[in-house]
Amino acid sequence: MAPAAASATDATLDAVAVGGGPAGATAATELARRGRRVVLLDRQGKPKACGGAIPPRLIEEFDIPDSVLCARVSGARVMAPSGLTVEMPIRGGFVAMVDRAVFDEWLRARAAEAGAERIAGTFESLDRDSDGTAVVVYRPADAPREAVPRRLRTRFVIGADGARSAVARQALPDIGDGAYVIAYHEIVRTPPVGRDGYDPARCDVVYRGDLSPDFYGWMFPHGDTASVGVGTARPGFALKESVRALRVLCGLADAETVRGEGAPIPLRPLKRWDNGRDVVLAGDAAGVVAPASGEGIYYAMAGGRLAAEGVDEAFDSGDPAPLARVRKRFMKAHGGVFRALGFLQGYWYASDERRERFVAICQDVDLQNMIWQSYMNKKMMRASPRVYLRIIKMNIAHMLRLV
Ligand SMILES: Cc1cc2nc3c(=O)[nH]c(=O)nc-3n(C[C@H](O)[C@H](O)[C@H](O)COP(=O)(O)OP(=O)(O)OC[C@H]3O[C@@H](n4cnc5c(N)ncnc54)[C@H](O)[C@@H]3O)c2cc1C
Structure with a gap:
């Protein structure tokens, strides 16, 4: 790593990662490990609505300890509209599950351990100082509404504030808002093993147009709880009724509901992730969720790491070109899988x-x-x-x- 550029004053941060989900926390960790002065700004609200399934590659690539996992799954039961049911055991492997309240907090704590400064607050706007330097304007989590927002002067901004990113809207207003599936799930208490056929080491994946017209329904076990959900891009679709029917299919109709929550899942990568100057997007903010599966955690972390590399290189060279290479590198690594899964979903x-x-x-x-x-x-x-x-x-x- 080269020393900080001469133009950066002491009061100027090297980077601010906006959003402390998998993308932002990973980006902040990587930059801090490279010796950069980075702030991780997260609004610290409710945990992210998420099925929590992660692949072994994520665990290896990002050094996730067993203690952060809430379950390991050894197969799936896949159901067709006719009721045809196929068991798909995972031979020589597993799918891990995480509780996002635990997982995301662990990732943020790791970023702080690496040297990032954590700030609990909500991003409000991207401003510019008189010399053109970016200023992240945010409202601290504990500040009264009438308080004056705080300002972070920074060389680079990583927009990792999730789907429908406020950073993307402000820094890249020309790229549009992207396309989304709206997903809704319920976290339910799981029954004792074996009751109503419940198996805590098996996922259910349900393909039925009446339950999820252009996506699928799932039941992912999380130990004492499970995530049961569906998604669709169809406006006005009765997601809650679908989840009710899905719970019957999965043997969880009478299970206690802990909470229900919905969120958008991006359908395709945005066509540009950087503003050609000092902002780059990562994760859901960049639209990177795999088609067909809706898997986004791994891709958010991979994107967060690439965004950090891009910022680090841009800092060293004083040239913003590495920011544009973040998307190119991501698509080179994962574009083939996205295209194949896009075909699978479309057909x-x-x-x-x-x-x-x-x-x-x-x-x-x-x-x-x-x-x-x-x-x-x-x-x-x-x-x-x-x-x-x-x-x-x-x-x-x-x-x-x-x-
Ligand atoms: C119902 C559902 C089920 C899913 N299931 C799975 C699954 O099983 N496996 C999988 O891999 N993916 C799944 N996904 C997708 C996955 O959750 C996302 O792709 C992933 O969380 C993206 O990570 P991220 O860091 O980009 O964004 P997020 O996880 O959304 O994190 C964004 C962060 O930014 C913060 N933030 C937002 N706005 C602001 C602001 N203005 N100021 C400050 N902070 C802000 C939020 O608090 C949050 O911490 C699912 C999604 C949904 C909706």
Whole structure:
């Protein structure tokens, strides 16, 4: 790391990460570890609405200890509109679950341990000093409404304040608001193991147009509780009624409801993540959630790390070009998976007839292994050429309705 640029005064921070979710906390940790003076600004509100499923690759790549996980899942039960149910065991692996209240706080504490300064407050606006330097204007969490907002003068801003990011809206007003699925889930108390078929080491994934017209329904076990939810991009869709029906399917109709909450899930990466000067977006703020699965935690952390690298390089060179490379690097690493999952969602989730066929092909053990390996390792896994060819032929036969 090079010393701080000469133009930065003592009162000027190197960076402010706005948002203390997986993206912002990871970005702040990385920058602090590189010796940068970074503030992590988070409004410290309610925990993020989230199913909490994370892959082993995240655990390895970001050094997540076992103590932060609330469950490990060894398979999924996938249900089709007809009621056809397919068991998909994870051979030689697992999916981990986190409680976001615990996980996010642990990530923020790690950022502070690395040297980031934590501030509890709400981002209000992005201002400029007379010399053009960015100023993050925020309201401290404990300040009365009439108090004058505080100001953080900073060389760089990482916008990691989630879907419908206020930082993105202000710093990149020309890129639009993005497209979203609205997801709603309920956290319920889980029954004793075995009651109503409940298995704390198995997820349920339900493909039914009446419950989730363009996404899927899920039940993810979290130990003493479980997340049961659905999503759709269709405005006005009765999400709460769907979750009620989903709970019946998953054997959790009578379980105590701890809370219910909804939030948008971005549908596709925004076309630009930086303002060509001193702001770069990461995570949901940049629109990076995998299509078809709605998985965003890993991609938020990967994006947060790349954003920190971009800021660090831009700081050293005095040239904002590395900020634009953040998106390029991300898409180079994950664009292929996003495209494949985008196709999967666009095609197989389009009607109940297709959902039925999709669940039917999930009976194939080689396909199951490819799906789980791709999820766990975050890259498209190929089987042997013979098996791969057979899976492609099976997909095509179903697409052409030959079977
Ligand atoms: C119902 C649901 C279920 C999901 N299930 C899964 C799942 O099982 N697995 C998975 O991988 N992904 C899942 N996702 C997606 C995942 O939750 C997100 O992709 C992920 O949280 C993105 O992380 P992030 O850090 O970019 O944003 P967020 O987690 O949204 O964090 C943003 C942070 O910014 C803070 N903030 C926002 N505005 C301000 C402001 N003005 N000032 C200060 N701070 C602010 C918030 O308090 C928050 O801490 C799910 C999403 C939903 C809605």
